[in-house]
Amino acid sequence: MTxxxxxSGEKVDVVKHTLEIIKNNxxxxxxxxxxxxxxxxxxxxxxxxxxxxxxRGVHYIFWREKIKKVKDRYSRLFKETELTIEVAEWFTQRIxxxxxxxxxxxxxxxxxxxxxxxxxxKGWAESLGYEVNIKPNKQIATRAADYHCR
Numbered sequence: 518m519t520x521x522x523x524x525s526g527e528k529v530d531v532v533k534h535t536l537e538i539i540k541n542n543x544x545x546x547x548x549x550x551x552x553x554x555x556x557x558x559x560x561x562x563x564x565x566x567x568x569x570x571x572x573r574g575v576h577y578i579f580w581r582e583k584i585k586k587v588k589d590r591y592s593r594l595f596k597e598t599e600l601t602i603e604v605a606e607w608f609t610q611r612i613x614x615x616x617x618x619x620x621x622x623x624x625x626x627x628x629x630x631x632x633x634x635x636x637x638x639k640g641w642a643e644s645l646g647y648e649v650n651i652k653p654n655k656q657i658a659t660r661a662a663d664y665h666c667r
Contacts, residue, residue, distance in 0.1 A: 532611050549566050550661075552663045560587045565578070565662045566604070566658065622659040
């Protein structure tokens, strides 16, 4: 998990960075989310840890990976869930007292294809004790992840 970076490109020690933010902003909300995009023969995944400072804005760090194109939509989207939960579990094992919300870029509205993943994803994440945000609700981390996928 040492591959997280600031927007400037600077590498970040996730634990030290987070503890410093919590020390200076005890009411910070922490969101983790992943988005993906396929283009050409590659699929890009971006996972974001976002720190929301109430109405004063958001700071985030991110990790990006490009892999051989994932052709199956379900597999590509479900990997977003796996990466988000993997980072959240890694994170909470190192910082025990922190509360995290997981943002998933899936929509509960049945007219959207991603709705097929909502039940499984939400159930898995909530069974691990995380608060889950699904569209159209809060999408703090996935909005930043979407930006860095493009």
